[in-house]
Amino acid sequence: MTNLFKGKFFYCVGEDLNNIVNKSDCLSANYHWERKEYNFDSLLQAMLTLFVMYTKDGWVNIMYDGLDAVGVDQQPIKNYNKWILLYFLSFMMMSFVLLDMFIGVMVQTFHQCQLIQTQEDEELRNEEHLSGSQGTEGESPEREQTPSFEGSWMWYLLYKICTSRALELSVTVIVIINVLLMGVEHYNQPEVINKVIDCFNYVFMIIMITEVLLKLVVLGVVTFIKDCWNLLDIIIILLSIVSMALTQLRMTNVIPFNPSILRACRILRLSQVLKAKTLRILLKTINKTLSQVWNICLLSLVIIFIFGVLGVELFGELECSPDYPCLGLHRNSNFHNVPMAMLTLYKVCTGDNWSGILKDTMRKCRPDDAKCQSFLFWVSPLYFSSFVIIAQFMLAYIVIASIMQALKDSEEEAETELRRQQIFPSAEGNAEISTLDQTDNRSTPSDSISL
Incomplete structure (x- = not known):
């Protein structure tokens, strides 16, 4: 994509753009020739643009920018190259496949780690309670007592x-x-x-x-x-x-x-x-995953706090104004203090316009802005990309893995309970029938009337 789109994501900013065809016309009209924040001018910028598309946030706007691209130093034209849609749509389809593969790897790794931990815990319990476990062998499960019907x-x-x-x-x-x-x-x-x-x-x-x-x-x-x-x-x-x-x-x-x-x-x-059996299994699954989800939420809170403190140091002095507006940062979403930074990062976890926040932190410094830090253009992509990978992908998919494991355990417990009920149904049924027969033999007309 670098070879295909490099130098083509520029556009003219001005009032009347009807007669603007290229960069020369834009500059001669005293307008500004600017570049899109997400472009393919270099390999790193192309990777960042594709990563934003992979997260499904703002990929439609990037696709439209590629659809309107004409050439180097040429003003974009609406729907100029419709065939380029094949590239963007195929990449998005491939991103779904890669996302599913990522989820599969996370789930498989989580299950392997949990299986190893379970085996270690089982071996430790067997060593500590070897004598007690031998004494409890052969005991039959306790059956629920059925009520007697001696009255009527x-x-x-x-x-x-x-x-x-x-x-x-x-x-x-x-x-x-x-x-x-x-x-x-x-x-x-x-x-x-x-x-x-x-x-x-x-x-x-x-x-x-x-x-x-x-x-x-x-x-x-x-x-x-x-x-x-x-x-x-x-x-x-x-x-x-x-x-x-x-x-x-x-x-x-x-x-x-x-x-x-x-x-x-x-x-x-x-x-x-x-x-119902199926819904009861799901209810048990939710109950089992609450402890693990709580630990994951606590870990997420720690990560958000760490990135929030770092975000205040990096982006705490970014300001938005009418002549220099922001796309994602505003009074309810900024890095002015740690609590607001944590709230902003939580929105990033949900995928809510995090690409717009990234654009605001990558803005070029104005000549009269002494507080602006020019290195943010390189630091900001690393900051947000690492946070999205850790918080939005890894931790979220660990929750999915824990739920799947708990669902599997609940289904195994339900099957074990069903087999136990199939092994000991006749004794309870015979006891109930014999009690009812004895009651019928002893009952009299007066007994059957009185309750």
């Missing part, structure tokens, strides 16, 4: 209803309908809609309370509380009751928030779909 067959029926998947799906459908009704509310809605929504809210509340009370009676308080999903149901019901009570008591003007907001907490009941 009706207890067994209620137990099956409370623990059935159909009840969960029915309540989920009711919650979805309730959410849709909440979405019907709008500004200046008729009073009829308010009454209909209130009636449905009361009906839904009665159904949810009945479900919870039924589970409390059949399962027992201790068994009911052991399940965290049941505790979530209780919290949602309490919040809904408080919301209705505050609304009926007309406390809207007294409390600092609208009590109807608490009704939106019913949406949390939809989290019961997390009981």
Whole structure:
């Protein structure tokens, strides 16, 4: 690209450019003949331009500059060379492939390091607990005790209803309908809609309370509380009751928030779909990666702090003015102090116009600017390129690698749990059936009526 585009990324800056064809016309009209910040005039500048395109930030503008390029000392013409699009589009397609390869290398390296660390930890545990591990061999996993139904067959029926998947799906459908009704509310809605929504809210509340009370009676308080999903149901019901009570008591003007907001907490009941196998695995994956992501975030914070302090020393005196405007730096994004520099670098991590910030730090010094440092034209690309590679690429892909490893571990645990349930299902089922048979043999008409 250096041989193809060198000297062609210049343009004339002036008021009337209709009659400007080349550099001579521009200078004769007392205009300025300037060069694009990202160009291909040398190998280093071409590598920097291609790196900016590789990060997907500002690559469209560079492509348009190449599309408009005419020749050396020639004024650009819009869409002059359309065939050059093949180069830029093919490079961007290749950058996606290289990015995927980079991610693959990072993930594979992370998995290898984690595997070596796991083997070392396993060997250390085996050495320390060799005698204890031998004593625990052959023990069968503890099975959950099934409740006995010595009162009546009706207890067994209620137990099956409370623990059935159909009840969960029915309540989920009711919650979805309730959410849709909440979405019907709008500004200046008729009073009829308010009454209909209130009636449905009361009906839904009665159904949810009945479900919870039924589970409390059949399962027992201790068994009911052991399940965290049941505790979530209780919290949602309490919040809904408080919301209705505050609304009926007309406390809207007294409390600092609208009590109807608490009704939106019913949406949390939809989290019961997390009981599905696949979603439960994903939930475990998130739980496992929180510690690793926290460590990576802490490492990222340290790196951002180090680069922020260095950025204040290098770019702390850069100023923008109406006659010398900036493309990326402004009052909310600069290097005047360490906190603002860290915020600016965090934006660079997200890929938000970091190429514009790089342009501002590579500006040529004005004759009357004594604070300007001419070496920034060479230091700035090294500073931002190294930061983008470390923070935007390596650390972000380490997070992806840790999530993939945690997902693999969660799937293996789910398969192990499934195999354990397949090994010990018959004993629990036989125990439940025998208990039910004994109950039916001992039951009398009076027993079957009384609960």
